[in-house]
Amino acid sequence: MISVVTCLLTSLAYRTLIGGLRSGILRAVVYKVAAEQFFLTSLAVGCLGSSVRIHLLSAVMSVGSSPEPLPEITAAVSFLSGLLRSRLSEQQLQGFGGALRETLIEHYRHHWFPDRPAKGSGYRCIRINHKMDPIISKVAARIKMSNLLGLLPKELTLWVDPYEVSYRIGEDGSICVLYEASLPRGPLTCKSELLGCSSVPSQYLMMVGS
Incomplete structure (x- = not known):
């Protein structure tokens, strides 16, 4: 028995x-x-x-000997590192990118749902609205860099969802796609689901495809 x-x-x-x-x-x-x-x-x-x-x-x-970053995390790290490229030294930039990658892997570990991409989108979102996002604050503490808020846009939203990474600079800015992969079910993207849209908005600008 x-x-x-x-x-x-x-x-x-x-x-x-x-x-x-x-x-x-x-x-x-x-x-x-x-x-x-x-x-x-x-x-x-x-x-x-x-x-x-x-x-x-x-x-x-x-399975490798270390966590394998998702392409969505890689896209987010590349984007934020790009915003700082002209303001940091190469050594500082590498330190920022590495710390951000590790922080995102930890932050998203139990909040990543490929079968329901919109679930947890608010939790994963990186938001700077004249004050630092907690994720970026954690990265700044890791690399001992206190001036990151002054180096990044004052208004920035970065959505990191399964199959799609997109951003908006400014409250009225266009939503631009950094990374997009085909969804396993249905034509509704996680961003259009999040915004309650039945189709992709006209101001949706494709920046990088996959």
């Missing part, structure tokens, strides 16, 4: 773990370690077939 229950729980855990490994934001060291331990446990229990164990092992091996 115990073996049957163990096998059922192992199979459920397997499906959950594979799903986590496949979602980009979860591809971190902690999941690799957990997957390795699970693989060894499944061998000991003997519940999973050989083909399933091979599948799991392949998934484990595909």
